[in-house]
Amino acid sequence: xxxxxxxxxxxxxxxxxxxxxxxxxxxxxxxxxxxxxxxxxxxxxxxxxxxxxxxxxxxxxxxxxxxxxxxxxxxxxxxxxxxxxxxxxxxxxxxxxxxxxxxxxxxxxxxxxxxxxxxxxxxxxxxxxxxxxxxxxxxxxxxxxxxxxxxxxxxxxxxxxxxxxxxxxxxxxxxxxxxxxxxxxxxxxxxxxxxxxxxxxxxxxxxxxxxxxxxxxxxxxxxxxxxxxxxxxxxxxxxxxxxxxxxxxxxxxxxxxxxxxxxxxxxxxxxxxxxxxxxxxxxxxxxxxxxxxxxxxxxxxxxxxxxxxxxxxxxxxxxxxxxxxxxxxxxxxxxxxxxxxxxxxxxxxxxxxxxxxxxxxxxxxxxxxxxxxxxxxxxxxxxxxxxxxxxxxxxxxxxxxxxxxxxxxxxxxxxxxxxxxxxxxxxxxxxxxx
Amino acid sequence: xxxxxxxxxxxxxxxxxxxxxxxxxxxxxxxxxxxxxxxxxxxxxxxxxxxxxxxxxxxxxxxxxxxxxxxxxxxxxxxxxxxxxxxxxxxxxxxxxxxxxxxxxxxxxxxxxxxxxxxxxxxxxxxxxxxxxxxxxxxxxxxxxxxxxxxxxxxxxxxxxxxxxxxxxxxxxxxxxxxxxxxxxxxxxxxxxxxxxxxxxxxxxxxxxxxxxxxxxxxxxxxxxxxxxxxxxxxxxxxxxxxxxxxxxxxxxxxxxxxxxxxxxxxxxxxxxxxxxxxxxxxxxxxxxxxxxxxxxxxxxxxxxxxxxxxxxxxxxxxxxxxxxxxxxxxxxxxxxxxxxxxxxxxxxxxxxxxxxxxxxxxxxxxxxxxxxxxxxxxxxxxxxxxxxxxxxxxxxxxxxxxxxxxxxxxxxxxxxxxxxxxxxxxxxxxxxx
Numbered sequence: 111x112x113x114x115x116x117x118x119x120x121x122x123x124x125x126x127x128x129x130x131x132x133x134x135x136x137x138x139x140x141x142x143x144x145x146x147x148x149x150x151x152x153x154x155x156x157x158x159x160x161x162x163x164x165x166x167x168x169x170x171x172x173x174x175x176x177x178x179x180x181x182x183x184x185x186x187x188x189x190x191x192x193x194x195x196x197x198x199x200x201x202x203x204x205x206x207x208x209x210x211x212x213x214x215x216x217x218x219x220x221x222x223x224x225x226x227x228x229x230x231x232x233x234x235x236x237x238x239x240x241x242x243x244x245x246x247x248x249x250x251x252x253x254x255x256x257x258x259x260x261x262x263x264x265x266x267x268x269x270x271x272x273x274x275x276x277x278x279x280x281x282x283x284x285x286x287x288x289x290x291x292x293x294x295x296x297x298x299x300x301x302x303x304x305x306x307x308x309x310x311x312x313x314x315x316x317x318x319x320x321x322x323x324x325x326x327x328x329x330x331x332x333x334x335x336x337x338x339x340x341x342x343x344x345x346x347x348x349x350x351x352x353x354x355x356x357x358x359x360x361x362x363x364x365x366x367x368x369x370x371x372x373x374x375x376x377x378x379x380x381x382x383x384x385x386x387x388x389x390x391x392x393x394x395x396x397x398x399x400x401x402x403x404x405x406x407x408x409x410x411x412x413x414x415x416x417x418x419x420x421x422x423x424x425x426x427x428x429x430x431x432x433x434x435x436x437x438x439x440x441x442x443x444x445x446x447x448x449x450x451x452x453x454x455x456x457x458x459x460x461x462x463x464x465x466x467x468x469x470x471x472x473x474x475x476x477x478x479x480x481x482x483x484x485x486x487x488x489x490x491x492x493x494x495x496x497x498x499x500x501x502x503x504x505x506x507x508x509x510x511x512x513x514x515x516x517x518x519x520x521x522x523x524x525x526x527x528x529x530x531x532x533x534x535x536x537x538x539x540x541x542x543x544x
Numbered sequence: 545x546x547x548x549x550x551x552x553x554x555x556x557x558x559x560x561x562x563x564x565x566x567x568x569x570x571x572x573x574x575x576x577x578x579x580x581x582x583x584x585x586x587x588x589x590x591x592x593x594x595x596x597x598x599x600x601x602x603x604x605x606x607x608x609x610x611x612x613x614x615x616x617x618x619x620x621x622x623x624x625x626x627x628x629x630x631x632x633x634x635x636x637x638x639x640x641x642x643x644x645x646x647x648x649x650x651x652x653x654x655x656x657x658x659x660x661x662x663x664x665x666x667x668x669x670x671x672x673x674x675x676x677x678x679x680x681x682x683x684x685x686x687x688x689x690x691x692x693x694x695x696x697x698x699x700x701x702x703x704x705x706x707x708x709x710x711x712x713x714x715x716x717x718x719x720x721x722x723x724x725x726x727x728x729x730x731x732x733x734x735x736x737x738x739x740x741x742x743x744x745x746x747x748x749x750x751x752x753x754x755x756x757x758x759x760x761x762x763x764x765x766x767x768x769x770x771x772x773x774x775x776x777x778x779x780x781x782x783x784x785x786x787x788x789x790x791x792x793x794x795x796x797x798x799x800x801x802x803x804x805x806x807x808x809x810x811x812x813x814x815x816x817x818x819x820x821x822x823x824x825x826x827x828x829x830x831x832x833x834x835x836x837x838x839x840x841x842x843x844x845x846x847x848x849x850x851x852x853x854x855x856x857x858x859x860x861x862x863x864x865x866x867x868x869x870x871x872x873x874x875x876x877x878x879x880x881x882x883x884x885x886x887x888x889x890x891x892x893x894x895x896x897x898x899x900x901x902x903x904x905x906x907x908x909x910x911x912x913x914x915x916x917x918x919x920x921x922x923x924x925x926x927x928x929x930x931x932x933x934x935x936x937x938x939x940x941x942x943x944x945x946x947x948x949x950x951x952x953x954x955x956x957x958x959x960x961x962x963x964x965x966x967x968x969x970x971x972x973x974x975x976x977x978x
Contacts, residue, residue, distance in 0.1 A: 403855075424691060
């Protein structure tokens with residue numbers, strides 16, 4: 111029997127949930143025409159009931175959490191409350207009740223996604239989570255399906271709008287980090303406690319999710335070597351720009367050495383000619399490199415009520431189609447590979463180093479000597495006027511080197527008597543470089 | 545019973561077909577691990593047998609066309625010979641034999657896609673065609689699934705790599721159209737007879753396919769108002785650049801007025817800040833605007849053996865998954881809307897007009913008067929030195945006007961005795977403009 115009515119139980123009426131309700135209600139007839147399925151919100155749960163009113167939800171739709179999950183009219187449970195619990199228990203209960211789940215929960219998926227996906231598969235239901243990365247940008251589904259033919263070499267993206275807005279303001283207006291953060295908070299792009307964004311934890315959760323799919327291996331947020339943007343100064347941005355680079359908070363996952371994954375979030379200099387360099391403000395973009403497709407990029411708004419809800423509702427429609435044809439539960443974790451994580455120590459990168467040294471003969475030679483001792487080969491050196499007669503700012507860009515070697519060299523350089531101060535160290539992400 | 549072996553019959557061993565064979569052979573074990581399905585090329589057909597050798601295909605796999613389609617070992621027929629016939633008959637025969645089809649055939653899909661998709665649905669099989677637009681860039685599948693929740697307002701893209709390469713060379717190197725075309729031919733990016741590309745027919749087929757999906761309505765290549773790039777000169781590109789625009793061959797489909805589609809291919813000036821402006825060389829990019837997702841863009845290599853084969857093989861894997869779960873035939877044409885096409889005459893656009901006029905008082909007033917008579921409102925006028933004392937080059941940019949009005953005004957202006965010559969007329973595509 112073909113099932114042409116699908117009931118949705120919506121849990122959470124915050125930013126995303128209220129958008130989901132709005133879109134599903136607005137487009138119900140369109141979806142019916144398009145898919146032949148009548149998708150209807152049958153029940154809504156939220157911790158505080160007054161949100162129903164604010165989201166324009168009929169109070170008659172309110173249902174207790176347990177009742178909602180158990181209700182036979184509900185085929186798909188939408189979890190958009192975020193956080194680990196009670197979200198995780200809700201999902202587990204939904205699977206046990208034979209319900210498919212759509213979520214936007216990056217925190218949960220990046221920590222427990224593997225188990226949850228396998229649990230969904232075992233229960234013969236779907237667990238879709240397109241909205242957990244990149245807001246409305248289609249990336250999870252395309253990675254799983256449209257790029258399924260590829261062996262992926264690299265996934266690299268700007269997946270946090272808050273930090274991208276801050277870096278864009280610093281670049282375009284010459285703001286300091288603090289000024290840019292303040293503006294982001296005033297505009298509602300950054301939270302009062304902005305640490306999850308600026309320290310890179312939000313991006314780490316997202317790249318863990320993408321890496322798991324791209325490399326068919328389980329990567330959790332804890333596996334991601336993470337560094338935020340709070341140390342970036344406007345001088346770094348200026349120097350980078352002079353040398354033809356933009357500074358972006360990059361989330362990167364790659365398998366350069368067979369069987370060893372490198373997954374990290376860090377500010378990096380990327381060539382201005384790279385498509386990611388022109389992704390500005392709160393936009394997100396994800397770049398994927400596959401063995402047959404070459405390089406592809408997905409770009410759009412990475413956050414916001416309607417973009418995220420767009421992804422959630424598309425997942426609902428996809429599951430409704432699966433339900434209609436009795437084809438739910440096709441995708442498990444898909445992580446049949448058990449790849450190891452490369453220790454940060456052993457990762458290879460190019461580096462930008464800016465330091466202040468005494469302005470006298472022989473200084474450059476001594477610093478270069480230390481780099482040489484640790485097999486760190488230099489691509490370029492620029493000497494800058496520091497505004498102080500006795501000192502000079504030196505900017506080094508290395509070739510690709512092992513992080514451990516670079517850190518040891520840096521350690522020794524910082525203790526040289528001719529070196530006054532290490533300003534900053536930033537990775538340089540060139541697509542092709544030896 | 546779960547079917548975990550899927551046989552592929554490959555028809556055509558040209559650029560795309562040989563890539564498909566190579567990828568399927570190379571990654572067979574990976575796909576098995578990932579999907580639990582053993583996907584194997586069981587038979588290959590090509591008009592000339594010597595291609596088998598060149599593509600590294602075992603001669604034992606050769607099979608007559610009819611035998612191949614009828615062979616019970618074959619579940620999916622891959623049609624990559626291109627053109628209308630025999631491709632169309634092959635598909636029809638495959639459906640009749642209960643086989644799903646994957647194709648890269650933009651010509652066929654843009655002309656007969658509606659009927660073929662309905663025929664596939666009626667036969668309970670899949671017809672997938674991701675490779676027909678944008679090479680390896682995931683766009684058809686994301687439009688059908690990941691953006692299914694949206695009412696699409698606009699699809700706009702650079703979908704022809706040859707013309708984009710030519711325009712990029714003209715912009716970056718100051719080449720004339722002829723010089724740039726010659727270089728494209730030398731590099732193998734343009735064919736000896738380049739007309740399908742430079743006259744916009746290739747792009748028209750692609751935007752017809754995308755428009756059909758985006759607007760759930762049947763659009764064929766014949767519905768697309770098409771204009772190529774051969775009239776673009778390096779002066780136009782220079783003027784555009786001075787005013788902050790890049791010139792690109794745009795394929796555009798939009799529904800500005802409810803129920804009326806505007807679908808066209810034409811060179812257009814787009815603001816340099818627009819993400820499409822920096823898509824250079826043979827790259828393609830497609831921009832989609834939806835009511836909830838906002839603006840998203842898909843970017844990558846629009847042609848080439850492996851990128852196109854990446855899309856074909858991903859389609860094969862998706863169908864194999866459907867076969868495994870008995871869920872083929874879910875998507876028909878999906879064109880339940882019967883939208884009308886807006887006549888070119890009635891489309892609204894901004895225009896750039898460059899002409900040579902006598903350099904004397906009152907000329908500008910006379911031209912402006914004519915524009916006014918036809919309700920064409922001007923956004924800006926620039927007077928340029930023409931290198932000739934008695935004449936001046938005038939560049940006009942209009943606000944959004946009805947094409948018919950603009951054409952009539954232009955007609956009258958060209959017959960004014962003070963106007964020497966109309967150099968060029970190019971549309972201006974701003975995202976937001978009145």
